[in-house]
Amino acid sequence: MTLLNAIVQGIFLGAFYAVLACGLSIMFGVMRIINLAHGDIAVLGAYLAFVVVEHTGASAYVAFAAALPVMLALGYILQITILERSLKAGLLTPLLATFGLSIVIQNLLLIAFSPDVRSLGPAAGALTSASWHVTSELSFSALGMVVLAVAVVVFGALQLFLSRTRAGWAMRATAEDADAAELVGIDSRSVYARATAIAVAIAALGGLFLAIRSVFDPISGPTQLIFAFEAVVIGGMGSLWGTLLGGIALGLAQTLGAEIQPQFAVLAGHLLFLAVLIARFGGGRLSLRVAR
Amino acid sequence: MRVERWTRTSKVFTGGSAVVAFALASVPLIFDSDVVQKLTNLLILVILATMWNALAGYGGLVSVGQQAFIGIGAYGTVYLAGMGVSPYVAMLLAMVLAGVLSVPISLFALRLRAAQFAIGMWVIAEVASLLVRLDKNLGAGTGISLIQMNQFEPNFRQAYTFWMALGFTVLFLTALFFLLRSPLGASLQAIRDDEDAARSLGVRVASRKRLLFVLAGFGCGAAGVLVVANTLFIEPGSVFSVQWSAYMIFMVLVGGLGTFEGPILGAILLFAIQTTFTQGGPWYLVGLGATAALFALVLPRGLWGVIEGRLGLHLLPVGYRVVGSKQKAELGA
Numbered sequence: 001m002t003l004l005n006a007i008v009q010g011i012f013l014g015a016f017y018a019v020l021a022c023g024l025s026i027m028f029g030v031m032r033i034i035n036l037a038h039g040d041i042a043v044l045g046a047y048l049a050f051v052v053v054e055h056t057g058a059s060a061y062v063a064f065a066a067a068l069p070v071m072l073a074l075g076y077i078l079q080i081t082i083l084e085r086s087l088k089a090g091l092l093t094p095l096l097a098t099f100g101l102s103i104v105i106q107n108l109l110l111i112a113f114s115p116d117v118r119s120l121g122p123a124a125g126a127l128t129s130a131s132w133h134v135t136s137e138l139s140f141s142a143l144g145m146v147v148l149a150v151a152v153v154v155f156g157a158l159q160l161f162l163s164r165t166r167a168g169w170a171m172r173a174t175a176e177d178a179d180a181a182e183l184v185g186i187d188s189r190s191v192y193a194r195a196t197a198i199a200v201a202i203a204a205l206g207g208l209f210l211a212i213r214s215v216f217d218p219i220s221g222p223t224q225l226i227f228a229f230e231a232v233v234i235g236g237m238g239s240l241w242g243t244l245l246g247g248i249a250l251g252l253a254q255t256l257g258a259e260i261q262p263q264f265a266v267l268a269g270h271l272l273f274l275a276v277l278i279a280r281f282g283g284g285r286l287s288l289r290v291a292r
Numbered sequence: 293m294r295v296e297r298w299t300r301t302s303k304v305f306t307g308g309s310a311v312v313a314f315a316l317a318s319v320p321l322i323f324d325s326d327v328v329q330k331l332t333n334l335l336i337l338v339i340l341a342t343m344w345n346a347l348a349g350y351g352g353l354v355s356v357g358q359q360a361f362i363g364i365g366a367y368g369t370v371y372l373a374g375m376g377v378s379p380y381v382a383m384l385l386a387m388v389l390a391g392v393l394s395v396p397i398s399l400f401a402l403r404l405r406a407a408q409f410a411i412g413m414w415v416i417a418e419v420a421s422l423l424v425r426l427d428k429n430l431g432a433g434t435g436i437s438l439i440q441m442n443q444f445e446p447n448f449r450q451a452y453t454f455w456m457a458l459g460f461t462v463l464f465l466t467a468l469f470f471l472l473r474s475p476l477g478a479s480l481q482a483i484r485d486d487e488d489a490a491r492s493l494g495v496r497v498a499s500r501k502r503l504l505f506v507l508a509g510f511g512c513g514a515a516g517v518l519v520v521a522n523t524l525f526i527e528p529g530s531v532f533s534v535q536w537s538a539y540m541i542f543m544v545l546v547g548g549l550g551t552f553e554g555p556i557l558g559a560i561l562l563f564a565i566q567t568t569f570t571q572g573g574p575w576y577l578v579g580l581g582a583t584a585a586l587f588a589l590v591l592p593r594g595l596w597g598v599i600e601g602r603l604g605l606h607l608l609p610v611g612y613r614v615v616g617s618k619q620k621a622e623l624g625a
Contacts, residue, residue, distance in 0.1 A: 034410075036356070036407075036410070082589065085589050086589055089592060091352075095407060096354065096584065099356065100581040100582060100583075100588065101581065101585055103578070103580060104578050104585070107575070107577040107581065111575065111578070225411075226411065226415060226418065229407075229411045263422075263425070266418075266422060267422045274400075274416070274419070277400070277404065277408070277412060278400055281403035281404065
């Protein structure tokens with residue numbers, strides 16, 4: 001029964017990782033770049049919501065709704081000021097530029113909010129404590145179910161956006177071939193900016209869940225980035241639904257690893273990620289050649 | 293029209309740098325141990341910047357996980373010294389260990405491209421850090437001291453460590469210098485300029501990248517060995533910290549990605565910044581991150597790229613120049 005419980009909790013945890021990873025997956029899918037500041041942007045979103053809660057006493061959800069337009073605008077600005085320029089400069093420049101940005105965001109957050117750990121759990125109402133105990137060892141937390149439901153809604157909404165709307169078609173066309181899309185009158189610049197705005201907003205949603213589920217501090221970002229990237233890779237880079245499954249696989253690996261020993265949780269996730277990379281890129285074949 | 297490698301300045305400078313190395317060797321005899329410790333830190337930065345540049349500047353491999361090898365070097369030293377090996381022998385062996393471990397890691401890591409490689413290396417560093425945290429004999433999460441160094445009198449210890457740092461620096465700089473000047477180096481510079489074009493001309497890109505990766509494994513291992521010898525205490529949280537990558541990226545981007553002299557310049561700059569703002573603090577890191585990002589976007593070949601372009605200055609020549617024709621075309625670096 002503890003195993004079954006670990007699987008249930010793993011799926012809930014994985015849904016959270018999938019939300020975190022969603023924006024990373026969109027940006028890779030559309031522009032072929034990985035934003036190394038993605039985790040820090042998620043944490044920035046959590047701090048924005050935190051500030052609203054502190055000043056108005058609103059609930060975490062209202063605070064997030066207030067932070068959302070700010071994050072959308074930030075994403076748009078990030079694209080037109082930094083990412084657009086780095087895209088033109090070659091394959092490695094986006095990595096270097098966003099890594100620098102990540103350090104800047106972390107330390108600005110340190111200056112503004114001190115290294116203290118915070119949580120939005122108290123501002124999230126009954127959701128954090130409510131749970132449905134099936135047996136003494138198997139329980140479904142309300143928060144876990146909400147995160148899973150939101151994850152499915154987010155990925156479903158993106159799917160509908162990409163398959164049913166003109167803006168979604170433009171985004172897919174640009175992802176396929178930006179130059180060809182330009183020829184039929186699609187402005188790839190604004191498509192990219194929109195994609196980044198959406199990605200940053202969903203990252204902030206991931207940040208909100210992080211803040212409600214547990215605690216966060218200014219340097220929580222890199223860990224979130226690693227987990228998000230692992231979810232994207234495990235699910236297959238460039239596949240949106242794959243990212244949801246990849247997140248869940250990562251969550252399962254972590255909770256099942258923790259079943260063996262609590263310290264193995266994160267390690268098990270890393271090992272799954274490395275195993276998937278080896279399986280996909282055939283590291284084994286090469287090692288045989290060297291062994292000969 | 294003729295092709296030349298050496299200019300008068302570069303001859304003077306290359307000879308001069310040998311003199312500088314000898315002059316540096318006398319530092320522990322003249323200055324007190326505080327200065328010696330600081331200069332050891334500078335040499336560590338020079339090694340790290342040079343190695344990161346070898347990967348990113350010539351191999352096109354942006355790694356955010358070279359701290360894995362720093363940690364392996366540092367913890368390897370502590371482990372071997374704990375087994376009864378003399379500390380300085382343990383340091384040499386730990387560097388070799390880091391270099392040797394980079395071979396199996398390369399088999400897997402070099403299959404990855406761009407962001408996958410960058411974050412894949414980061415995850416490898418995290419795994420190494422987590423494994424150390426699981427091992428009580430290595431001090432788990434709280435860290436461990438290199439107590440075996442207490443057998444040396446502090447001034448002598450600092451001097452030995454400095455000479456070792458100087459030896460490693462000279463070793464890795466000359467290794468890269470001659471590597472880049474060899475026929476192999478021409479292919480490395482071709483990969484730097486255009487990987488696909490190099491491959492189509494028959495350059496064995498994969499094996500060249502492996503060479504750089506293993507060299508960087510040795511070099512970053514050496515840096516880790518020096519870190520523990522210089523501070524005598526390490527903990528997984530700092531020695532496996534991604535901050536090392538931030539420093540390496542800053543030094544190389546500001547100094548000059550894909551130039552030989554640039555990373556050395558970048559290391560000296562970072563050292564100067566670190567000694568000026570001893571408190572460190574978040575504003576200093578904000579400046580570091582913003583500067584690195586700005587250089588990546590605006591000046592991709594860094595300060596040295598500008599100096600080289602404007603003044604035609606070549607101090608340590610790893611490429612060739614065409615002179616005598618009306619258009620002063622440049623080949624290689």
